[in-house]
Amino acid sequence: MESFRKVIKGWLGKVLLVLFLTPLALVGIEGYFSSGNKDTAKTVNGTDISKKELESLTKTFKQQYLAYANGDETLLNQTFIEQKALDTLVARTLLLQQAEKLGISLSDQQIEQMIAQQPSFQENGQFSNALYENYLKSVGMNSRQLIASLRNDHALKMLSSTFMDYPLVSKLDIEQIANLQTEQRHVHIASVNLDNYKKNVKVSDAEVAAYYEKHKTVFKQPTSVDVDYVVLSPANIQTETAAATEAELQEAYKKFVDSQKSAVKPDVKHILITADSRSEAEAQKLAADVAAKIKAGTSFAQAAAQYSEDPESKAKGGAIAVYETGVFGDAFDKAVASLKPGVVSAPVKTDYGYHIIAVETPNVDVPSFESQKARLTEEVLAAKKANAFSDTVNGLNDMVVSADSLDVVAQEVKGIQVKSAKGVTLATRDPLLSDANVKVKLFNDDVKNGDRNVSSSIQLANGDVAWVKVRNYYAVGEQPFAVAKPRVKAKLIEEKALAAAKAQIQKTLEEFKTKPAASVAKGNLSFEDAGIYTRAEGLLKRDVQRAAFSLKAPKAGFWSVTTASLPNELVVVAVSEVKKNPITVLSEEQRQELMKLYSQLRGQQEFDDYTRYLKAHAKIK
Structure with a gap:
């Protein structure tokens, strides 16, 4: 426990982001940590909900709904999603305010103990600084924000569990439900x-x-369109592709080698001097002194072991196990990117203290040109075919848009026909018309406002290209009598x-x-x-x-x-x-499951009612 206290009060405590308590459905994690833009989206009893919070939670909800829509954004109701996010943040704010009134809160000591006891940070039954640090580096947050988020999450959990875990359910309720279900x-x-x-x-x-x-x-009718369209496939274009030249193959190999080398992450070492136990000026001076000692001949590993306050890397010569950009901030990343192998940086200031950085580039075993020649030849020929198809598409696109006619494609390419479809909606299932990129062209504000021009070329998911022209647009609403x-x-x-x-x-x-x-x-x-x-x-x-x-x-x-x-x-x-069957026709296990399900339902209903009550008596602007 004492080792944990030292960690949380030191530099590691500045990069904590852990929500160990089960998050409530109405709690958007991004909403906890908004900063910067304070433009207000809503005010709840004097507490602001920022636009950044709303945008962040809306984005989270959108990603969840996209999973259900198979990634098709055109099927999403953006207004509904944003309103759901706003309602969630309002409810969360009201509940936090109520928790504060009721005095529901954790002390700093309780939060420290809770974190220290997490199994994911335990090694051989003890709190592990190394495990803790590795996780913290991957997420990056400060202790103030961690403690606030854990305190809020605990308050919300305690308040909700009052309803969710202890609903008013009688034996008679369960018997009546069982009778209805088994009748x-x-x-x-x-x-x-x-x-x-x-x-x-x-x-x-x-x-x-x-x-x-x-x-x-x-x-009623959904939004729909009558549309003409034409599809062009690479198979429709007959082109003679020249063989791959030696120069082209060498160029492709060079790109391959560069990609292999760039994929290898540099070995980064650092020595961290913090201001946790000293003043900012003292930390800066000590960092400069350590850098001078290294320049004078002290090895980086020796200096790291003696001075670094990064407990995970100091015993490893200062080596950071897996370097990821963004962990220590932009200044650190810029230093890593600019350092040449064997060169040690001057002290670099970040939110965590002063870093002295060294970078080494691992050797890369790149396959020989001869071993890659067959594969590179295929890639070069495929690229030539793709370029030829792209050139054809670009030429046709200019003609189609200029003439505002799909017939151009049919006239220029044999075997191509202009097709039509009526009553196409966002829910239409068709290999072409349900493609998300096509639907964006069919259902947008320009079309809604009267644009009936041919679209520019549309890249389809299967590699084909299409052009569309909306003939008629029918807005959502009541169907005309006709x-x-x-x-x-x-x-x-x-x-x-x-x-x-x-x-x-x-x-x-x-x-x-x-x-x-x-x-x-x-x-x-x-x-x-x-x-x-x-x-x-x-x-x-x-x-x-x-x-x-x-x-x-x-x-x-x-x-x-x-x-x-x-x-x-x-x-x-x-x-x-x-x-009518007695409740005894259900097994004990079935009765317990029925009790559990009904309790959850009643608890959720009571909690929702409580939230609505708070909202009805709140000042929301």
């Missing part, structure tokens, strides 16, 4: 096809127009046919209320025994299941009956028996 219903189904009824349905234009006016909001009319008419016919079918079987449905099922004159209804179901199984179609489990339990010998509507079908749903 068994014997279901019988009869199907009435609507085709014959539709033959006799007449719908006038006046009825269609009246229905449309009354239900306009039902007939467009919606077929749907309205079909809807009216469906409703009238459904009403006619219900009317024909209504007498039978009424009989079920007063007579045992065996004595009901079922007419043309042919019931099938669908089987016994529980709510949890979900084996019935949703509307049928909803109807079956909405019915009252019937008396012995009777059926409870209702109807459900499916496309072109009226389904008569009957329940002949409802069997």
